[in-house]
Each structure stands twice: as structure tokens, then as C-alpha cells.
Amino acid sequence: MITHPSGALGDEKYRPQFHFAPEKNWMNDPNGLIYYKGEYHLFFQHNPKENVWGNMSWGHAVSPDLFSWQELPVAITCTEETGIFSGSTVIDYTNSTGFGSVENPAMVAIYTEHKNDKSKQSQCLAFSLDNGRTFTKYEGNPVLDINSPDFRDPKVQWVENQWLMTIARPDLHQISFFTSHNLKEWKHLSDFGPTAEVGGCWECPDLFQLGDKWVLIVSLNPGGYQVGSGTQYFLGQWNGKKFIADDVKTRWLDYGRDNYAGITFNNTPQDRRIFLGWMSNWEYAHTFPTQPWRGAMTLPRELSLHGDRIIQTPINHPNGFPEVSFTTSDGAIRICENNERYVEIGVRNQKLYIDTSRAWCDLDAPTLQEIAIEKGEIDIRVIVDRGSVEVFAVGGAIVLTNLVFVETALTSVQPLAGANNLKVAGLQTTHA
Ligand code: FRU
Numbered sequence: 001m002i003t004h005p006s007g008a009l010g011d012e013k014y015r016p017q018f019h020f021a022p023e024k025n026w027m028n029d030p031n032g033l034i035y036y037k038g039e040y041h042l043f044f045q046h047n048p049k050e051n052v053w054g055n056m057s058w059g060h061a062v063s064p065d066l067f068s069w070q071e072l073p074v075a076i077t078c079t080e081e082t083g084i085f086s087g088s089t090v091i092d093y094t095n096s097t098g099f100g101s102v103e104n105p106a107m108v109a110i111y112t113e114h115k116n117d118k119s120k121q122s123q124c125l126a127f128s129l130d131n132g133r134t135f136t137k138y139e140g141n142p143v144l145d146i147n148s149p150d151f152r153d154p155k156v157q158w159v160e161n162q163w164l165m166t167i168a169r170p171d172l173h174q175i176s177f178f179t180s181h182n183l184k185e186w187k188h189l190s191d192f193g194p195t196a197e198v199g200g201c202w203e204c205p206d207l208f209q210l211g212d213k214w215v216l217i218v219s220l221n222p223g224g225y226q227v228g229s230g231t232q233y234f235l236g237q238w239n240g241k242k243f244i245a246d247d248v249k250t251r252w253l254d255y256g257r258d259n260y261a262g263i264t265f266n267n268t269p270q271d272r273r274i275f276l277g278w279m280s281n282w283e284y285a286h287t288f289p290t291q292p293w294r295g296a297m298t299l300p301r302e303l304s305l306h307g308d309r310i311i312q313t314p315i316n317h318p319n320g321f322p323e324v325s326f327t328t329s330d331g332a333i334r335i336c337e338n339n340e341r342y343v344e345i346g347v348r349n350q351k352l353y354i355d356t357s358r359a360w361c362d363l364d365a366p367t368l369q370e371i372a373i374e375k376g377e378i379d380i381r382v383i384v385d386r387g388s389v390e391v392f393a394v395g396g397a398i399v400l401t402n403l404v405f406v407e408t409a410l411t412s413v414q415p416l417a418g419a420n421n422l423k424v425a426g427l428q429t430t431h432a
Helices: none
Strands: 025-036 039-047 057-063 070-076 082-091 107-115 121-128 152-159 162-169 174-180 187-192 201-210 213-221 230-238 243-245 260-264 274-278 301-306 309-314 323-328 331-336 342-348 351-355 368-372 378-385 388-393 398-403 412-415 420-425
Touching: 025 057, 025 107, 025 260, 025 274, 039 070, 039 082, 039 274, 057 082, 070 107, 107 152, 152 201, 162 201, 174 201, 187 243, 201 260, 201 301, 213 243, 213 260, 213 301, 230 260, 309 388, 323 331, 331 378, 342 378, 342 388, 351 388, 351 398, 368 398, 412 420
Parallel strands: 025 082, 082 152
Antiparallel strands: 025 039, 039 057, 057 070, 082 107, 107 121, 152 162, 162 174, 174 187, 201 213, 213 230, 230 243, 260 274, 274 301, 301 309, 323 378, 323 420, 331 342, 331 412, 342 351, 351 368, 378 388, 388 398
């Protein structure tokens, strides 16, 4: 269940049932994802006043299990002249900042301060001594200023006894790395890029170890797999100073249209790498026809590595998901509202595809995504909420996240020729 500041359940038309969405107004990127004292914290880019981008502030929600979210009051608020852009949070266990104490360490948010006149983006701190409920902006802000209008989205973590910041130079298609002992003074280490996909700004990076490799996630907009926003990743090693990529192949984290600016949680139990993205696309996000809110997050997904691919596995929902799985080498299923409105997912001509043309609104966006696959039968799992379908194929190595738009909900599954081993939960099965 998702609860909101007013206590309302939020059951309006089109509202997702188990994906986080704010009670009202605009949301984009997830920010400051962290686990602390039994709670997952989700901060997010939020306009507290309107249903379109603007007045960028950090909204906030907490959850014990990544599904039952409680939305809290806005955590960090914009000013007349500046917006609070994307960033991360850390727990300052050693009290390196002096903001808290070792007994009660500060939760420190490292965010980009964006000047509304577009003259500058610099990095700032705010801290909380009450588990993220209230934040105080640091009086010595900014802590990192290179006099650039395009320098944003710091992801900070504690690596080898120092703070490491991974941050985007969007217009240069570069990711820069900085180090610090106290979050206040930063030293430049190195830059990565431009390489692979550079068709748009590089934004919202994340760097982490997965198995025996390091992963660098880079969102880019436009220039995504098909249209608008997309996320690529690089595999390689972090040597304490620089990221050395194994190769410069393009690897898409998601082949769907609607997964952008995703990052992973800091400080999760057992070091699980849990990812959350913004389930939208800058191409049409502003006009997506929901109200009084606009924007939802993807399902939380655990990341692992298999060969040179990231595998995404959705975190289990305590009550299970409405979902369908099947295998095919040449076949499909439809997930339907009725005979007219449905999503078709399958394999043809050695391509995995999703066709949302019968479950879309009048926004201009491509409704057929295809991706070449190896010969043979593949497994496909689809999780269905009001407003979205998330496809996890080939064990989660190929993922397609798409917003959909139907009158009420997709409630039944219709297998077409060539769909084998059908398993359905929380949806009806119908036959043509
Ligand atoms: C990505 C992004 C970030 C920026 C934020 C502003 O979607 O453009 O680079 O910090 O949105 O809301």
C-alpha cells in the first residue's frame, strides 16, 4: 500500500497500484536512495506546486520493504533563484563532516544546486539528524563549484576509506570522479568519456561493484535506444582513481521507452544492489495524461552480473504481482483490457518485441520496440500494473519498461500461437 501526506489512498483513474507515485504534482528522477535503520528512503525530483517540471525540490517517501511507501513532506525545498537537482545521500558514520556525531550520524544529502537563470550548477550539502525527516542546508555551500552551467547529479559513496563522487558533465558526455575526506573539500580524480552513446546529455551516473566487475551507469537524453531518454552501462574496473572500461560497446539497461535516470540504493543489507528508475521519458513526460500527479518509479530491481550483461530481477512483492510468464521462439501473448485494447509481447523473426499501439494515448511516441535475440526459445516474464508493463526476458538480461494507457486496467492474458509454458498469476486467462 502507498500512503500519502493527506492520508488519501490515491485510487484515481490510471494510478499505479504497486509502483511509487506521489499523491499529487510532478515527479522525475529518484534521488538519495539509501537504506538506514530499517527504512528505504526514496527522495525524488519533485515540483511541490504543479503537475509539470519546475520549483525542483526533493520529495520524500520511506518504506520497510520497497512496496509499502509512505510519502512524507518535501525534504529539501527550492528557493526563488535555485532548484534542488538530482543527487544522493550518505550516512556519515565517522562524523567526517562534523554535522552529527558517531552516536547519531548525520544523513547527508549531496545535491546539485541549479541556478534558475542557467548560469551555474554546483554541488551542495544538506544534513539531517532525524532519519531524513528534516534537513538543514550547509552554510558553507556550495562545496564543489567548477563554474559550469552543466555539472550535475552527484552519486556519493564511501569507498576505501574516503568519499567518492561520480558526477556528470552532461554537455561533454563525460563522467567525472572526485574524492573527499569530509564531503566539503573535493579533489578531482579523473574523467570517463565521451564514448559509446553520445546522442544526448549524459546525466545521473552511478558506479558500483557487481561480482568481479565495476559498473558505470549513465543516463542519456535524448539518444535513447529508440526515442528520447535511455540508460546505458559500462563494465570495467575501478582502480581507486579511474574507471577503466573493458570495452566501449553500447549496452542498454532497458530497451523499453520508460526507464530513465535510475540509480541504486546505498547501504542496503547484504550489499544487495537495488535499482529504481523514473518510469517515463522526457520526450512526452510533461503531457502524460494523469492527474493530479505525474510520474511513477519502476519496480525495484536487484542487479546481478551474468557474463557481460546486467541481470535485473524484480524484488518480490509481499502479495505477488499480477504477472504472466511464458517461453517462445516464435509466438506471442496479449495482455488485454478487452478485444480492442491490449499489449502484445512475443518473438518473431528472431526479435523480441512489445507492441503497445493498442494501449496508448494520443501522445506521439513509437509503440513498437524490437530487439534482436539469439536463435531458440527464450523465457519472458511480464509484470502488469495499472499504467505499465515491465518485461524481463532471457532471465532478466533483456528488459523493456513501458508505460501503457488503457481505460481501466489490463486484466487478462490471451495466449497466441507459439506461446509455451504459460503461467499466469493475478490476471485472467482467455482464449481467442
Ligand atoms: C535527469 C535530470 C537531471 C537533473 C534533473 C532535474 O532527468 O535532467 O540531470 O538533475 O533531471 O530535474
